[in-house]
Amino acid sequence: MHTRDQFLPVNREDMTARGWYYYDFLLVTGDAYVDHPSFGTAVISRTLEKAGFRVAILSQPDWHGAADFLAMGRPRLGVLINSGNIDSMVAHYSVAKRRRTRDSYTPGGLPGKRPDRAVIVYANRAREAFPGVPIIIGGIEASLRRFAHYDYWDDDVRRTILEDSGADLLSYGMGERSMTEIARRLKKGEPVEAIRDVRGTCFLAKDPAECAFENALTLPSFEEVRENREAYARAAFVQQNENDFARGRALIQPTGGRFLIQNPPALPLEGRELDQVFDLPYARYYHPDYEALGGVAAIEEVRFSIIHNRGCFGACNFCALALHQGRYVSARSQESVLREARLIAADPDFKGYIHDVGGPTANFDHPACQKQKEHGACPNRQCLFPTPCPNLNADESGYLATLRKLRAIPGVKKVFIRSGIRFDYMLRDKNGDFFAELVRYHVSGQLKVAPEHISPRVLHYMGKPFADVYDHFCRKYYALSEKYGKEQYLVPYLMSSHPGSGLNEAIDLACYLREHRLNPEQVQDFYPTPGTLSTAMYYTGLDPRDMTPVFVARDPEDKAMQRALLQSGNPKNHALVRKALKLAGREDLIGWNRHCLVPPEKNAAAPGVRERKGEKRPGPEKGGKKTEKSGKTPRRTEKPAQKPGKPSPRPGKQAVSRPKPGKRK
Secondary structure, X not given: OOXXXXXXXXXXXXXXXXXXXXXXXXXXXXXXXXXXXXXXXHHHHHHHHHOOOOEEEEEOOOOOOOHHHHOOOOOOOEEEEXXXXXXXXXXXXXXXOOEOOOOOOOHHHOOOOOOOOHHHHHHHHHHHHOOOOOEEEOHHHHHOOOOOEEEOOOOEEEOOHHHHHOOOEEEOOOOHHHHHHHHHHHHOOOOHHHOOOOOOEEEEEOOHHHOOOOOOEEOOOHHHHHHOHHHHHHXXXXXXXOOOOOOOOXXXXXXXXEEEEEOOOOOOOOOHHHHHHHOOXXXXXXXXXXXXXXXXXXXXXXXXXXXXXXXXXOOOOOOXXXXXXXXXXXXXXXXXXXHHHHHHHOOOOXXXXXXXXXXXXXXXXXXXXXXHHHHOOOOXXXXXXXXXXXXXXXXXXXXXXXXXXXXOOOOOOEEOOOOOOOHHXXXXXXXXXXXXXXXHHOXXXXXXXXEEOOOHHHHHHHOOOOHHHHHHHHHHHHHHHHHOOOOOEEEEEEEEOOOXXXXXXXXHHHHHHHHOOXXXXXXXXXXXXXXXXXXXXXXXXXXXXXXXXXXXXXXXXXXXXXXXXXXXXXXXXXXXXXXXXXXXXXXXXXXXXXXXOEOOOOOOOOOOOOOOOOOOOOOOXXXXXXXXXXXXXXXXXXXXXOOOOOOOOOOOXXXXXXXXXXXXX
């Protein structure tokens, strides 16, 4: 049972119980208060606590007035604000802009406990409550909106979030270094207006000369990127390219008569520094006040999981990590991971299953190559796309050694890997031990991977490996599963309507799924979230990498047809699929033949195909094998054909779950 004294104060009574008659920082968050290292609120508050500061937590306050903000009194040094682990607009709305009915970061899953654009709303309420107190915003919502950005929900370009929030500083990326330095300087009495040289921060200035770093680059202004899509695309590419701790320069963007100044990214935490973050005294659970409200569902996926690394040199164009955590990978020491695993194993509720050991990409545990530590990631080359760089150090032995020791901890029955893995990186590892042991020990019946698409055109715009690489991975995965006597399947994440994908590309993917007897129950429609290159493509119709035109599906019916094609086995989609096939001139795929995607309309046969009464299309079979973890029967997935182009000998039904934002690899 967790007690209040294990958590930081959430009200005056908690402060009094600690003997506090003042506090330094009020940390306002749009999530429920969960004191676990998977939650940014917990990491920053515990980091500041270790540095000697008193931090109180204000979780999901009533934003209609300032009363909740005033309840614990005026903070001595500042107010820190984030929207929670997810952008508040993504948390509230589906890609179809429909209101979500549940929020797993809120007690009882209730929706509507935080406002739209939470950082802006909270910052304005904090300014109302505490005039003159420094306000620093951070987290994913602030980090990805630090520049002028396309906003999908407004369908317009919005100015930097610093202007709308009225905050004094913005901490972007992983904020332990920047927030600790800001806190120490505020404690010394330095005015927040004078704190202009902290790496990993942004601020608004009246004069670009306030930038403390040399060789700063000036971006097209907010007004220019709002009116000129070519300027927007150029700015987006520079922002991604300069987001590197080793070679990234300061960036200046004129906006409304002032200047947004972004200092270079903070230096990454490595070695002992990163270990110390995860050794902080987290309660590793949600606050006890939420028990009577039904708990906080978001803890369940991470409670018995371990974060192993940060950063991702995979740099998929649709992923926010490139602009948030960056491409440089740092990992915890093996000893630190094992210490956390022993804490987990000692939990009375632990059943023996570590759910995950990973991060943005599970099988990355060091920089992509030797030169990145000193020189950073290459400015004009991706590490894995279009093909892996010759300098890539594809060595998974360190990660594998950690997994082996985790499996040996008393009380641990199984260690699963559920974070994204890069299968193209695995295939570059000349030592196949990790691949073999992944299949043998670390899959819970189904392994989730993210090919996303099979069209070379779409994969080019995604920055993902081409389909032949995925097919090679599949063949090896199923060969190893057979070798070890495992009935295990792959669950591929698939995406519809990404820039570059039209009906023809969706049809190609639908035919691929049919040939491999895959019937995905869920497909992720492309979601244009702030800060990604794919979102820049969606808004501008240009590829920021080379400024060439990109087709973008914006019409709701067009997008609906692409989704329907990827789920053509669902009878509810047949009418839309037939419409899409007719528009694309692919009536040959309507009928009863083996190659067809959908049957003809009732009492009609597909052109040139004779309908045979009573004939049924091949369909997925039912059934499945119980998993070691839960004893439940999962939905079956099917392995691809052993040879491309041939149907799979064992049809199966595939379940594809919606990934958490930022986790697709």
